[in-house]
Amino acid sequence: MNAPLPSHLLPEIKQRELPVELIDALKARFAERCSTALVVREQHGRDESSYAVPPPAAVVFAQSTQDVADVVKLAAQYRVPVIPFGVGTSLEGHLLAVQGGISVDVSRMNQVLSINAEDLTVTVQPGVTRKQLNEAVKSTGLFFPIDPGADATLGGMSATRASGTNAVRYGTMRENVLALEVVTASGKVIRTGTRAKKSSAGYDLTRLMVGSEGTLGVITEVTVRLYPLPEAISAATCSFPSIEAAVRTTIALIQMGVPIARVELIDGNTVRMVNAHSKLGLREETMLLMEFHGSPSSVKEQAELVQELANEHGGQAFEWASTPEERTRLWTARHNAYFAALQSRPGCRAISTDTCVPISRLADCLLESIAEVDASGIPYFLVGHVGDGNFHFGYLIDPNLPHEREVAEALNNKLVSRALALEGTCTGEHGIGLHKMDFLVTETGDGAVDMMRTIKHALDPDNIMNPGKIFSW
Template identity: 85%
Template sequence: MNAPTSPQHLAPHVAQREVPAALIAALQSRFGVNCSTAQVIREQHGRDESAFTTVPPPAAVVFAESTQDVADAIKLAAQYQVPVIPFGVGSSLEGHLLAVQGGISVDVGRMNKVLSINAEDLTVTVQPGVTRKQLNDEIKSTGLFFPIDPGADASIGGMSATRASGTNAVRYGTMRENVLALEVVTASGEVIRTGTRAKKSSAGYDLTRLFVGSEGTLGVMTEITVRLYPLPEAVSAAICSFPSIEAAVHATISIIQMGVPIARVELIDTNTVRMVNAYAKLGLAESPMLLMEFHGSPNGVKEQAETVQEIATDLGGQSFEWATTPEERTRLWTARHNAYFAALQSKPGCRAISTDTCVPISRLADCLLDSVAEADASGIPYFLVGHVGDGNFHFGYLIDPNIPTERETAEDLNHKLVSRALSLGGTCTGEHGIGLHKMDFLVTETGAGAVDMMRTIKRALDPHNIMNPGKIFSM
């Protein structure tokens, strides 16, 4: 496998397509003040949370407010064969929204309405700019909630495009299982619908699954119907410290293999606990930690928690701390979700090279422990968090972006980690997506024939390669 192209060297090797002045004029005529060519707006839409820093921004930004707006923007871009890059809130980590071949950005953030709540059917239909927190705020009076929680307050459109998951995936699945239907604007500007609100269907090709995870390379989602779930009668959270990462991982494996229906189980290593304590002024024990949550009836939650505590104790777990009130649970989960920002603050001016792999649960210890040893030996500061209940974990290597050797070391660590995950029957990405950073790994994971099939689909649906080109695979 060839090592991935280092981010700072990517942009000079990618040809930028010309964006004709006639297209900019046509967009400004159609959208007025909702089409901006201001440098600051373009730069805002030309970066995300990835470590890519040298890709030029898009030539213009269109702020769409309706499906018709998206369709008209794409039709104009298609007329000139100019790339279109969808933009939600900019929280992606693998360079998904960067204009690597130039083009225009279509910002769907203003398309943020909850269109219909069907509580009896446990579904809701939203526009793509609705964020997960906004959605849960708007449906809380129904006694239902949307469980997919990637940490960042990402948009539902972006989460669907990257097939996101997060902390609740061990119980509720990922966006793949929870998106039922879509409205999509294709590369020609046509509006199509896929799927229905019915729980199942055998009608033709599963186009919904095709678009979920396509990272904006096949079309722009303008309506999304997702599953909802009843709010659990009882919720309890707990943290437990362990003498080693190995003990924490083996506790997780035992919990899952025993069939305990745990809702969340997150691993935080000692480095990350230390960073979170400093950032959030907490007093957590500075050792590897599992952060867990249980959903169900009061008796069911109690039984789950007791079983988990027994398993953890047998493996050296200690300092159990329970949280049953919403305020206590929020405190614990805020600490987990702030891990990324706590890590960045621990080394002012740094950037994080983020990793994301997922392996079969039985191989989690093998993959994780070897990767920790490599990271420790490198001397690069890092943080480690993991949705370990489904074998998914993340390293964040903290580098000085002005020191090339640090970036090279971090990329080498990432390369070794992903290669190890693939050798153990895992995937190069459990939830972040391919974007720019993992294009080489996709070929290794799926094989050249499978990637060629993806290219064939891409050419059929987007013959001029205008939908977020340069992502997932090269054409």
């Protein structure tokens, strides 16, 4: 059972009526690709958050940019909300129809439009997933490194400014999106950016749209950077006597400039869950899961240096994943940590949160937060992209016990407040959505949020683009 919205979010619930004339126009334009069936609407009215919100009034399955533009034009006539939908993996309520409206499903817009291997770029429709993209480009010797764990769409990843396990070396969507095609709130189609690696031509509208969470337009095309597949890839695990020891090792390797591709922290509690779920035999202690990219000699050099640093901080059982199959198994287990955690407490829901702090403050932030959740008695999982100071807690609550939700939300509030006090951010990669609207004000200040609101009002004067997200109208 999902939970109702907290009281501070109730003002965002302003259900808008979908006129019969609009439904008729949508069905005339899209025929069977416009659905008002409850089961379809409910599928598009939930994500991986635990909020209960009424589903959208209709779902349109778009197959082209013109489809999206036509939906938005019709919606704009009646001032009805439009909510983009990819595969529904968001965690902060991004796609919930808090004011009703039309869910525009772009999953059928899944064509790789052009691969420009010589320029290391590729252009795709928004419904292409990261795994599909890498399958399409593998014959070129290139790959797309942004890996948020879920097989998310490139449109959704752009909208939420996603990152993931490779960000410590390759950056986030912010650094890797070169150009976009976007349908604006009036139904116009605009292009932002080019395939050139840099530009100083006018406002950077690409960066404005990346991370806007569907509140300024619907992304219908994405051009991203590609990277050469490393000549050699090696993965390793190392266990530590404490979280602090693992974090200190990470800080040392980052400060020394070791070009590690991935460095993930998994606490002992979560390792136990992963072992049970994925049938692994990992040591059930705090662990770093690392990956090295480069030439065979550079990978060997990196790994030896990291092993030396780990030994200095009490690291032990440094083990190699010597084959691609073993590497894949390890990373699949890491990406399935969320589902492993849910399985550990049948019937539970996870209140997921993430923050990011300067890496020098990471140990302090983690240790205090762990002490709080341990004292609370709420089961939890903890994973972190610790190479860039980003980590995730998931509080596992019984949805039928309101007290547990209250405790989990209190823990989240303390965690985020601590990260902000340490000059970090309230979210490293999940986005604001519904869950962290108040924290955005705390982090950026009223003046910055007012500027964002001014942009929103100018580009979407009727507030039809995914309303009720990021900040209040």
